[in-house]
Amino acid sequence: MSDRLDAMFESLHGERAPGPFAPPEAVRRRGRQRTRHQAMAAGLAVVAVTGAGFGWAGHLRPVDPAPIPAASGTTASTPPASVGPSPSGPARDGTPSAGPRPTGTGRPDATPATLSDLRLRAEDLGPGAWRPRPPTEPFSGDTWRWADLCPLYRSADYPSLAHQAELDVTGFTTGKSYLYEHLHRYADGWGPRAFADVRRVVDRCTTTATTPPTAPGSPETRTLVVRDRDFAGDEAVLVREEQTYYEGEVLARDPLVTLTAAVRVGDRVATVIFSPDWDEAYAREVTRAAAQRLAAG
């Protein structure tokens, strides 16, 4: 960073608030008021939901739920016994899945799970002191991992983005490693097209020969390589991303490696990001677990 920017950030350290900070007692009082308001709001919500339920039961006839036109044929009530690639069979590298077995949830058939029910969980991630670490701002611009991946990226090239119906995110960390999962549900029938868009953006941004950045501050070099396809769910892709960058004034000796796997089950797509420096076999296993979670919905 230039000396001028350094000095300007330094100047912010001396900035004072426009008025005195509230005394601690006032902050605590504000916290207690929030608690009371939240409790009141929760109570009102229960009343409203209960009232709506009675209203529905009293005035409406239940309607037979239409089947979800998913390309995989999966439904909320019948999770597949296997979520491996089609045709079903052992994974390409023979690695057993580390994920959970899809089990009946006891959920009524007509009530598909919300995405938050289908997130990866710590027990899916294998050994390690995994702690939840949900991302707080996972997206910039378009709400998927692949936004602005390369200069050729243009939102308009990916029509499925406009058909994202639900989004959820989760994340975990252990030691210096972490992973994040972005879950998308697309509008009925849009899952396959969403995955086609994933393939398109990866293909478009894949580069095979790049030159490293020549000076601090010059654009970082990003190389994408597709490492595997269709190893989980209805379809899947595993992408290895290498970034060459400067650490201060010195070109980093090793590139920063991020693995990203996307897997589709029906109209749901999980994108799992592993950083830094994860093993690809491990990434496949966790991706299969993510697929099983999706299939269990």
Add this chain to the structure above:
Amino acid sequence: MSGEESFDSFYRGSRQRLYQCVYALTGNAAEAQDVVHEAYARAWQRWSTVSGYADPEAWVRTVARRVAVSRWRRARSAWTAHRRHGPPPDVPGPSPDSVALAGALAQLPMPQRTALVLHHLVGLPVAEVARETGVPEGTVKARLSRGRRALATLLEATPAEAHHV
């Protein structure tokens, strides 16, 4: 030390740092101070848990950023209108450098702004910024690189624009 005492001590010891961070993110001193109060109020709601964290300040900072971003999104239309007519006139106090920097930061996309503030103002290493914002380290590096270039351009343009006013 009682819960109230430990909270009060934590609040007094860290609020100024949090204020600087939120001010850099929002560019609005009064808004930043209210966000800081709101974040600590939420911390007090869960103080028995938050106080046990290894770094409670990181928790409060994350809450403050969420609150600030949420308000920022709601106010973005109004803010855009304000910017057409120049920076808001009712922000007394900050030094010219701080005003220029906050104004330039405000023109960056929020993810770049957040990365710059957490790294260069709060002093977090790239890995910590990645953890706190929930993105890969490579993304943080890219945001820092792009953000610094954009900031340099914006700050270089500032004196020239001032001549035209």
